[in-house]
Amino acid sequence: MPINGICGDKRPLPPFPAADRVYRVDHGARMTHPPPTATTPPSWHSGRMVTASRGDGMRRANLALVLRTVHREGPRSRAALTEATGLNRSTIADLVGELVGDGLVVERAPDPVGRVGRPSPTVAPDPRVVAIGVNPEVDALDIGAFALDGAVVARERLPQTALLTPERTAEIVGERVGAWRRGLLRGLRPVGVGVAVPGPVRAADGLVRTAPHLEWTDAAIGALVTDATGLPARVGNDAALGALAEYLFGAARGAHDVVYLNGGASGIGGAVIVGGTPLGGAGGYAGEFGQNRPGIVDAADRRALDGVLEDEVSRARLLAALRLDAVDDSVLAEALASTDDPEAHAETARQRRILATALANAANVLNPAVIVLGGFLATLAALDLDGLDTAVRSQTMPACAEDLRLRVAELGQNRLLVGAAEAVFEAELFPTP
Template sequence: MTDATRAFDGVHRRNLSKVLRLVHADGALPRSRITEATGLNRSTVASLVGELVDLQLVVERPPDPTRRVGRPSPIVDVDLRTVVVAVNPEVDAVTFGVVALGGRVVHRERVEMDHIVSPEETAELVNATIGRWAEGELAGCRVVAIGLAVPGIVRADDGLVRWAPHLEWSQAPLRALVEEATDLPASVGNDASLGALAEHLFGAGRGVDDIVYLNGGASGIGGGIIIGGASVGGAGGYAGEFGQNRPGIGSLEDRRAGDGVLEDEVSRARLLEAVGLAKADEPTLAGALAASPRPEVAEELARQRRILATALGNAINVLNPSLVILGGFLATIASSDQAELERAVAAQTVPTIFEGTRIVVARLGEDRLLIGAGELALARLLDDPESVLSTPP
């Protein structure tokens, strides 16, 4: 291959990626908008779109009949037949999803567990689920990769789960286990960091460059940080472990866990106990808390809200985000009295730093971790759309 050929191939791959990423991020677009956004000429865009159609990555539809000004332009959208499988193992359940381009969860399933799954069992469950879905949810689809959102510290370069305390995993080679079980490429990341990515791309943080995201799940509290529009991972990729910080607790009466960390005090298990549930998914827990007339439920929500406010104030003082997003049971705590939470946070931050900061709940709901895991799994495809040609059927 000559240098000129290599250069052409490199430019061609980048242009294919540019067009696919645009449709992935923005949804259905007229081809004229793609031309404008990419700076490429019309014939080049038409050719690139045609290639992406042949690769089953986008589809083209006739122009919008309501558009009467200018030359009609075909509509380009993602092809829902090319998908990834997203997985979120937790202490009480393993949630699976089929995620298409555009961050679209086209199917999800929560499998309740009566024990904590091991890494090996997780890999077996992934393979069994894909096999079970083959003639149903995945019929007519091409699965190109698997993404896993794990509540623990994950080494990004090889998918090694260094430590997931609530799952009792240590040094677990999850990516290798899943790839061996399924014969599909896999990627593994921290669940909260992936939730932050999903909300930044498709949810409450869309278009916002400086975000602090905290996620509350069955395994505790994790977080993700977006600064200047880029994810902040830290030296080892482990940044965002807000749940392991020692919480500031103003009143001794609010302390429940001795010298515990934040996730010992602001706790999903304590909320479940307050409403008398052994386990529940997010909507069920939120509904039970909202419907309960018992004063001790309101008191527990208020206690956790006060401690959460201090943690948020510390994060805002250090990172100066324009947006704080709360997901999972933290969104439920915030929603129980949003105004009071904001007052408590404001009282514990530097006024000029808190000025203009918004605190919101995650917009993607239960799908946020699946969308984040899906984004991780789609990374290679988005960088090099022709990589699907080497994907096993």
């Protein structure tokens, strides 16, 4: 089942979650789970929601609605679910019972404090259900396991000295998932693997058309990952998945018209959400802001003859100015904030000037409510967010600037992995007829 804007589905994204529903990191070696009950164990299976093959289409849609609600908005009482979904109490009780039996939600006693009358049980996502998120890049492979209740169960960054091939990527993912199943994921239930790729992904089938910095062309990475892990795989453009994560849980929460730009080791990608619906384009390739020719006012700012935005606003150029090798975004941010090197300051200012023009162009064309910057673009912006905002507004039509907000991604280095995990949850647990 295609996911919103990742593999071609044009359905509007679901309503944004409450402000407290962001992915949280579990700093312990293992996530703590509720003890098994004395009831019959749920009918866990190889991946797809058991109920997806039972009953009529309306029932499947209602099951998906309830599960999606508690996943994205947090635990809710049955009474609150009745109000949120518009379904009656008996229907909610029936649906929750089926989801409990399928091992997708748990029910627990409510907090009695401040309550009058008989309290309604609280329905929460089963934290033993997890999805794997993967992001291959030119310098590292990031991989994480994310629980249905929002916890980060495991995360690793695996530096690479050679470009990852699709085959090697799948091999590493298979090795890490296998090791986690014997350790961190023991007793948990992985339902799939999501792969966030730095390049255009065909909406119809998840084929990576090109990831130029990885030197991938027409790569069927999803099939390779499935073969390596035995789990269903979903593949999407990294920026599209980052936009999904920030829309649902991060800096774009509550907005329905969003431009997202992601800056990584491979360059700059982007995604657009219009009226709550991802803008995928005819093939699913919309949002490649990094391939636009930038408007450079001062010729002295140009570094690449006839270069595109990602040639001028570049992580590699920042690292070179700082005299750093491959580092993650947190180290880059610390280095930029602490440096007193005039060359580094000049390069930072140059890139911010060019970025401001690119963002103003996006604002003029798309009139978003929010522009979110992720990766090294967030690092550049955070050095002086107000200053960048002023520079963007000075080049934006006044009408388009009125309600515009410029924000940095809130999910940090987890944003792409969270988006990849969401693609799995949407496809495997929330299918609609």
